[in-house]
Amino acid sequence: MGLFGKKKPVEAPPEPQPEVVDAQDYLVRIAYGAKSSEGLHMPPGPAVLGSLPAILAGISLTPVEVVPPRTVDFAQASPDLERPSEAFQWVSANSELGPIARHAVMVLETVEALDPAFDTLACGMLAGELDTAGYPRFDAIVGGIAAHWDEATGDLVARGVVGWGGRGIRGDTDRVASRVLAAIVTSLKSAAVAGPAVAEDVTVPARGGGGLVCPSCGFAAGRERAFYCPKCGMRLLRA
Secondary structure, eight states: OOTTSOOOOOOOOOOOOOSOOOOOOOOOOEEEEEEEOOOEEEOOOTTTGGGHHHHTTTTOSSOOEEEOOOOGGGTTOOSOTTSHHHHHHHHHHTTTSOHHHHHHHHHHHHTTOOOTTTOEEEEEEEESOBOTTSOBOTTOEEEEEEEEEOTTTOOEEEEEEEEEEEESOOTTHHHHHHHHHHHHHHHHHHHHHHOSOOOOSSOOOOOSSSSSBOTTTOOBOOOTTOOBOTTTOOBOBOO
C-alpha cells in the first residue's frame, strides 16, 4: 500500500512481439572477378612500353587505351563510395579515361588485381557487349596487359589481366575469360621473342579458304598475329 493507504496501479504486461512480420526484401547482387597470368620479362628497350597496345592487336575488340601509374597526388584514391574523400580522388584521377578503361580500372582495382601506383595498364574490350551508355555490361570482359618496371633487373615485367562483373551472373564468363587470358599470354610470349611489336594502321580482313576466322562463331579477327578469337576465345583457323 502507498503512503496514504492507496494501492499502486498495476502496469499492463507488454504485448507479445510477433515471430513473423510481413516485409519486402531488397537485395542487390554485385560481384567482380579477375584473372591474372604470371609476369613475363620483356626485352629491354625504349619502345617496349609503347608496344603494349600492338601486342593486344587482334585480341581487343576496341582501340586499346593506356592507363599510366597513378601520381602521388591521388595516393588515397579508391573506388569506395563509403569513403567519400577517397572516392572523389578516384573519380578525379580517372576522369579523363574512356568508359571501358574506367570500368576496367575499377574492377581490377576493386579485386586487387591491379596496383595503380606501379602498374601501367593497356586495356580494351576483350569480349561481350556495351550498354546504351557505352559501358561494358556485367558479363563483358575487359583488361589486357599490366606492366611494371623491375627495380632489380630494369626489365619491363608484363602480365595478362582480365576482369568482369557488376549486377548479374553468367556462368560461362569465367571460361571465356580464361581463353582470352590465354590469348594475351600467347601474344606476350611472341612479342618477348620477336621484340617490340609495331602497331598496324590498317586492319586486313580475313579472306580465302579459312584464314583468321573463328571456327566456333565465324568472327574474322582481321590481324595476322591473332591466335585466339577475340569474341569467344576459341583458337583461330589459319589458311
